[in-house]
Amino acid sequence: MNILAGTIVSIKHSDSLMLVFVEVEKYLFNSLIIENTLENEFKVGMDVNLIFKETEVTIATKESNVSERNGFISKITHIQNGSLLANITFDFCKKEINAIITKGALHGLKCKIGDEFRWFIKSNEVTIQRIVN
Amino acid sequence: MIHINITKPLQTADGTIDLRVNKEINNGDFLTLFGKSGSGKTTLLRIIAGLETPQSGTIVVDGVVWFDSEKKINLPPQKRNVGFVFQDYALFPNMSVRQNLEFALKDKKDAKKVDEILEIMEIQNLSSMRPEHLSGGQKQRVAVARALMNSPKMLLLDEPLSALDSAMRLKLQEELASVHKRFGITSILVSHDISEVFKLSNRVFKISSGHITDDGAPAKVFANQNLSGKFKVVGEVLSIKKNDILYVVDVLTHNEIIKVTAVERDIENLNIGDKILLSSKAFNPILTKI
Numbered sequence: 001m002n003i004l005a006g007t008i009v010s011i012k013h014s015d016s017l018m019l020v021f022v023e024v025e026k027y028l029f030n031s032l033i034i035e036n037t038l039e040n041e042f043k044v045g046m047d048v049n050l051i052f053k054e055t056e057v058t059i060a061t062k063e064s065n066v067s068e069r070n071g072f073i074s075k076i077t078h079i080q081n082g083s084l085l086a087n088i089t090f091d092f093c094k095k096e097i098n099a100i101i102t103k104g105a106l107h108g109l110k111c112k113i114g115d116e117f118r119w120f121i122k123s124n125e126v127t128i129q130r131i132v133n
Numbered sequence: 134m135i136h137i138n139i140t141k142p143l144q145t146a147d148g149t150i151d152l153r154v155n156k157e158i159n160n161g162d163f164l165t166l167f168g169k170s171g172s173g174k175t176t177l178l179r180i181i182a183g184l185e186t187p188q189s190g191t192i193v194v195d196g197v198v199w200f201d202s203e204k205k206i207n208l209p210p211q212k213r214n215v216g217f218v219f220q221d222y223a224l225f226p227n228m229s230v231r232q233n234l235e236f237a238l239k240d241k242k243d244a245k246k247v248d249e250i251l252e253i254m255e256i257q258n259l260s261s262m263r264p265e266h267l268s269g270g271q272k273q274r275v276a277v278a279r280a281l282m283n284s285p286k287m288l289l290l291d292e293p294l295s296a297l298d299s300a301m302r303l304k305l306q307e308e309l310a311s312v313h314k315r316f317g318i319t320s321i322l323v324s325h326d327i328s329e330v331f332k333l334s335n336r337v338f339k340i341s342s343g344h345i346t347d348d349g350a351p352a353k354v355f356a357n358q359n360l361s362g363k364f365k366v367v368g369e370v371l372s373i374k375k376n377d378i379l380y381v382v383d384v385l386t387h388n389e390i391i392k393v394t395a396v397e398r399d400i401e402n403l404n405i406g407d408k409i410l411l412s413s414k415a416f417n418p419i420l421t422k423i
Contacts, residue, residue, distance in 0.1 A: 001399060034415045054396055055379075082378035087396070098396065100379065124416040 002057065002097050002121075004029070004050045005131065008042060018042075020128060022050055025093040030069045030123040042128060049129040056125040057099035059088065059109060060118045071120035076113050079106070090119055134160060135287075135319070139180060139190030139200070143343060145171040152176055152187075152343040158336075160195070163313050163320045165330045165351075168340035174323045177340070178289050181321065182217050183210035194286065211239070215287045216280030216318075220295060222272045224264040230275050231260040237282040246282065253315070254278040254308075270301040277312065288313075288320040294329065299369075299385075306332050327355055327367050327408045332387070355410075364413040366391075373400050384411055 006024035013019075020031045020042055029050055033042075042048070060066055062073055074090035074097065086106040090097040099119055111117060135158040143150050152173040158164055166174035179185040181192065183199070186207060192200040199208045210217075224233050234247045251257045254274050264272055273293055280288060290309070294302045310333055313320050324330055330337050331351045339347035339354055347354045355367060368386035373395075380395045382403070391411065395403075403409070 001396075032416070053394075055394060080378055085377050085379065087378050100396070124414060127412070127414055 008046045031126040032123040047131040051127040054098040054100040068120040136193040139187035141187045150343040163334045165322045165334040165337045172340045173343040216285035218290045218293045220292045222276040237279045290322040366411045370407045
């Protein structure tokens, strides 16, 4: 799992849907969730972890336009090849972000260590975990 | 309603701790006492049964005083009308199954009760056998049958399934649930198996060093990991297999095996048999009408 610690800076509601904005370092992430429950109430100012699976992270070239707001340009630090899949590690504000994509996609993008690419994660794939002190 | 307000010093591996419990338990509840060994859960069960005496306090069941240290009241176990199932079943080895049940019967005239319970627990075919010829699962069934002989007000279960393999454990969990449903007896189970807690009980006391640190429905006590996921299930890790650069983890939940992918970091501290919480966001599951 990719885990990034941040702080909730804003919340937008539409019925039971909530779009939670979380600041990680100086970057803004969106997480789409369904309603707050009593035991799990998210509020502005709360410290949270953003959690998302490596297999949900997508990669694009720096220039491409995508609908996703959670898209960030980072440098590739490591590539691990399997037979079907590849794990690409990015340095995002000194934290590791891992993306698992097919090897075909990796070759199509001509990714190599040291290159900068845009990685992104859909807001509905981001789970929020409250950090309890 | 059971009112229990007791204290008792306990000798544990970490020194002396004070068991302190002040709780009410509703009639018909299936309550689990959950905690590490040495936390005081079995002692609490034995105190309710009258097998151990608290240092101070009271136990009142439906208005009847079972124990009162100030008034020097302490009903012996046979007057408390509880059925007790021990971890090692404690069947009499020199008696047949039928004789084990007859021996437990207080009113010896009520002989047809033995047949009735043999039938309910589906162990008629074992009635002439001695415990040494029974499997672990059969012994456990006989032990539950014996505990039910005197129509107890309460069924006290001290880790009755811990010695069984997981398939037999699942089957007997279902039987315990159906006994509870059929008789509506207030049941108190000692367990350290989270999936068992979920399957059987409507309330759980988490006990740590003699104190109840959490009290509520299992979903509230165990599943609140402060995650925003909407799909949460407690399960047990059955296997972890490497597939390409991913790992596929088989998780047993209720009666289903769910496959989940993970990366090496996720499984570093994960072992077969570990209890885990599986969660997913509300957006991922796909609905298909069947």
